[in-house]
Amino acid sequence: xxxxxxxxxxxxxxxxxxxxxxxxxxxxxxxxxxxxxxxxxxxxxxxxxxxxxxxxxxxxxxxxxxxxxxxxxxxxxxxxxxxxxxxxxxxxxxxxxxxxxxxxxxxxxxxxxxxxxxxxxxxxxxxxxxxxxxxxxxxxxxxxxxxxxxxxxxxxxx
Numbered sequence: 683x684x685x686x687x688x689x690x691x692x693x694x695x696x697x698x699x700x701x702x703x704x705x706x707x708x709x710x711x712x713x714x715x716x717x718x719x720x721x722x723x724x725x726x727x728x729x730x731x732x733x734x735x736x737x738x739x740x741x742x743x744x745x746x747x748x749x750x751x752x753x754x755x756x757x758x759x760x761x762x763x764x765x766x767x768x769x770x771x772x773x774x775x776x777x778x779x780x781x782x783x784x785x786x787x788x789x790x791x792x793x794x795x796x797x798x799x800x801x802x803x804x805x806x807x808x809x810x811x812x813x814x815x816x817x818x819x820x821x822x823x824x825x826x827x828x829x830x831x832x833x834x835x836x837x838x839x840x
Contacts, residue, residue, distance in 0.1 A: 685761030687830035688802030691792035699751035699785040701813075704739050706779055712743045739777040744819045748810045751785035752823070763801055763826040771821030775812070782813040790822065800832035 713719050721728035722738055729737040745768070753759070777783065786809040794802040804827045810819040 685759045685828075686757045687761055688792050688794055688804060688827040689830045691757075691789050691804055691827075693789055693791060695789040697755045697757065697787045699755050699787070701782045701784050702747060702751060703782045704743075704747070704777055704779055708743065708747075709737065709739050709779055712740050712746075716740065716742070718742075734776055736778055739779065739781075741773040741777075741819070744773070744777045744783070744810060745771060747783055748785050748808055748819060749823075751783065751810075752787060752806075752808065755785070755787060758804075758825065758827065761828040763828060766803065766824035766826055767822075769822045769824070771819065773819055775816055775818040777812070777818050781818075783818070784811050785809070786811060792827075794829050794831065800829050801826050802829055803827070 709723055713723050718740055720740075722732060722734070723729075723740055724737075726737055729735070749765075788807040788809075790805040790807055792802060792804045804825045806823050806825070808819075808821055808823050809817045812818050
């Protein structure tokens with residue numbers, strides 16, 4: 683799917699990503715890459731004795747999965763310029779190894795910049811849900827997106 687321009691996003695638009703199951707490999711690799719070796723992520727005996735009763739994925743791994751699921755939705759491929767911010771992000775429920783996550787992305791606003799008409803700002807509510815439909819993480823993501831007014835249908839030439 684080609685990316686959409688800022689003008690193509692309408693307030694209220696909802697997209698749902700495909701599912702993605704969090705694996706043991708995901709958690710171990712993220713521990714190694716991030717350096718976060720908290721025993722809730724790395725020690726099965728410790729985690730089983732905790733109030734949660736099992737190892738969990740890192741909160742920031744969940745956020746990273748949310749950005750990956752957003753990319754899989756496809757609306758910004760070739761038109762996103764840069765991430766601007768992640769605001770009001772909340773870690774509402776634990777993500778366990780074996781959980782299957784989906785992302786519900788809802789457009790809150792999409793505006794062309796008055797000072798830089800070649801781009802605009804897309805604001806989306808991002809709700810990361812587990813296989814039971816429970817929101818495990820939630821927040822707003824702002825993304826700088828190309829404008830149709832400047833790039834038109836020439837985005838394939840980039």
